[in-house]
Amino acid sequence: MDFEPSEEQQMLIDQVxxxxxEEIIPLEAxxxxxxxxxxxxxxxxxxxxxxxxxxxGIDIPKEYGGPxxxxxxxxxxxxxxxxxxxxxxxxxxxxFGGAGLAQIFEANEDQKERYLYxxxxxxxxxxxxxxxxxxxxxxxxxxxxxxxxxxxxxxLNGAKIFISNAxxxxxxxxxxxxxxAKGRAGITCFIVDNDTPGFHVRRVVHxxxxxxxxxxxxFKDCWVSDHQVLGEVNKGFAVANDRLTRQRxxxxxxxxxxxxxxxxxxxxxxxxxxxxxxxxxxxxxxQWMLVDNEIDIRTARxxxxxxxxxxxxxxxxxxxxxxxxxxASEGGGRVVxxxxxxxxxxxxTKDLPxxxxxxxxxxxxxxxxxxxxxxxxxxxxxxxxxxx
Amino acid sequence: xxxxxxxxxPWKPLTAEEATRLPGQLGVYQIADxxxxxxxxxxxxxxxxxxxxxxxxxxxAERGAGCQFRVEVNQQYRSRWFELLMVHKHDHGxxxxxxxxxxxxxxxxxxxx
Numbered sequence: 001m002d003f004e005p006s007e008e009q010q011m012l013i014d015q016v017x018x019x020x021x022e023e024i025i026p027l028e029a030x031x032x033x034x035x036x037x038x039x040x041x042x043x044x045x046x047x048x049x050x051x052x053x054x055x056x057g058i059d060i061p062k063e064y065g066g067p068x069x070x071x072x073x074x075x076x077x078x079x080x081x082x083x084x085x086x087x088x089x090x091x092x093x094x095x096f097g098g099a100g101l102a103q104i105f106e107a108n109e110d111q112k113e114r115y116l117y118x119x120x121x122x123x124x125x126x127x128x129x130x131x132x133x134x135x136x137x138x139x140x141x142x143x144x145x146x147x148x149x150x151x152x153x154x155x156l157n158g159a160k161i162f163i164s165n166a167x168x169x170x171x172x173x174x175x176x177x178x179x180x181a182k183g184r185a186g187i188t189c190f191i192v193d194n195d196t197p198g199f200h201v202r203r204v205v206h207x208x209x210x211x212x213x214x215x216x217x218x219f220k221d222c223w224v225s226d227h228q229v230l231g232e233v234n235k236g237f238a239v240a241n242d243r244l245t246r247q248r249x250x251x252x253x254x255x256x257x258x259x260x261x262x263x264x265x266x267x268x269x270x271x272x273x274x275x276x277x278x279x280x281x282x283x284x285x286x287q288w289m290l291v292d293n294e295i296d297i298r299t300a301r302x303x304x305x306x307x308x309x310x311x312x313x314x315x316x317x318x319x320x321x322x323x324x325x326x327x328a329s330e331g332g333g334r335v336v337x338x339x340x341x342x343x344x345x346x347x348x349t350k351d352l353p354x355x356x357x358x359x360x361x362x363x364x365x366x367x368x369x370x371x372x373x374x375x376x377x378x379x380x381x382x383x384x385x386x387x388x
Numbered sequence: 389x390x391x392x393x394x395x396x397x398p399w400k401p402l403t404a405e406e407a408t409r410l411p412g413q414l415g416v417y418q419i420a421d422x423x424x425x426x427x428x429x430x431x432x433x434x435x436x437x438x439x440x441x442x443x444x445x446x447x448x449a450e451r452g453a454g455c456q457f458r459v460e461v462n463q464q465y466r467s468r469w470f471e472l473l474m475v476h477k478h479d480h481g482x483x484x485x486x487x488x489x490x491x492x493x494x495x496x497x498x499x500x501x
Contacts (some may be wrong), residue, residue, distance in 0.1 A: 032466065168496040194497075210463065215498075298473075
């Protein structure tokens with residue numbers, strides 16, 4: 001496969017690169033190093049710019065008014081959009097717009113009117129309620145939140161943890177067990193409004209990501225009507241599986257973007273910095289670290305673009321998406337770590353973005369399916385589906 | 389696992405001497421009037437030259453005598469600051485008066501048990 005960008009793709013890459021370098025990075029020079037939000041006036045101004053670029057709502061499908069960016073181009077742009085301090089988790093501070101959760105595109109027409117379209121217009125935000133204190137990597141077995149039939153609806157009881165944006169969202173997608181005997185086939189997906197009685201955001205969960213916290217939720221006799229069931233009862237995991245696997249690919253691309261930015265900083269630094277009368281760039285120990293960075297970046301880029309290309313062609317891409325996520329999150333972490341080592345003491349400070357990338361990149365090996373689960377997915381594909 | 393949502397350390401008088409004794413670390417702090425009513429919840433982020441010390445020295449310079457303060461050293465100063473604001477809003481129905489003048493652009497809602 002040829003992964004050289006086409007002329008049109010290169011034009012878009014250059015456009016986004018300029019946007020990051022001329023609009024985003026200068027703002028970060030005066031912001032708190034852990035900040036995840038722009039001042040509202042800056043955000044509004046930059047959204048106008050991305051709209052003028054024709055790239056606002058970049059993840060919204062064409063049929064819903066999005067800019068019709070194919071997944072390969074999306075990956076190439078995601079690599080660019082991540083190349084600033086907050087870029088791993090809030091690329092360009094959301095100025096390219098969001099598309100909402102993948103599952104909500106599978107909603108029925110009434111639900112689309114109430115949730116999807118307001119989300120696409122930026123009027124509503126959603127959270128994704130899957131992980132529980134009992135675990136997140138194996139949700140089919142870990143989910144203990146129960147939903148029981150009552151008065152043409154369901155009563156939810158249970159807890160969720162590590163849920164982003166639940167305190168700021170207007171609604172969420174919540175997975176609950178509707179048939180205790182059926183395991184994976186006993187989970188249903190519900191849409192829960194945040195003002196539903198019995199729904200509580202109990203606390204902030206502090207993590208390595210200081211700026212973008214998670215929350216813990218409680219459902220206490222939280223009644224929702226049948227109209228809030230997303231998809232079919234007991235088929236919660238069937239909702240948007242393809243879309244979710246697709247999301248893993250730009251997720252990998254974000255890691256590559258940060259790795260490239262860290263690597264470029266390390267190259268610049270070792271050309272300038274001398275120790276014991278010699279530039280760092282002339283020392284073999286440093287050269288080898290840079291070479292390993294280059295290999296990690298190229299490997300991750302290759303596998304991520306391969307996954308994107310297969311998805312674009314409509315070919316099976318599950319295994320490729322897992323390899324992409326694995327190589328990008330693990331390789332990206334190594335690149336940031338080596339780049340910090342090359343910078344010495346400066347690399348540890350909040351004066352540079354490296355320490356933030358180091359903390360946030362660590363989470364990438366766990367979020368969106370940990371490395372071990374990705375390896376399990378790949379192993380199952382290699383060894384056959386009867387592997388347990 | 390014990391989770392402390394609220395900052396409930398004893399208040400100290402906000403004076404130049406007390407502020408100077410503070411560590412130069414990152415964290416969060418509260419300023420209250422003499423009766424203990426919280427006026428402001430702040431953060432000492434990585435742009436503060438000497439972290440909590442700089443922030444409280446600045447607060448003293450601006451407010452003068454008669455206030456109290458308490459601090460918490462915290463590397464997660466940003467999420468902890470949001471948490472304290474949300475918990476205060478839940479407990480009192482509004483942000484502290486000096487935060488309400490310039491609230492953060494987006495603040496979530498918490499309902500602690």
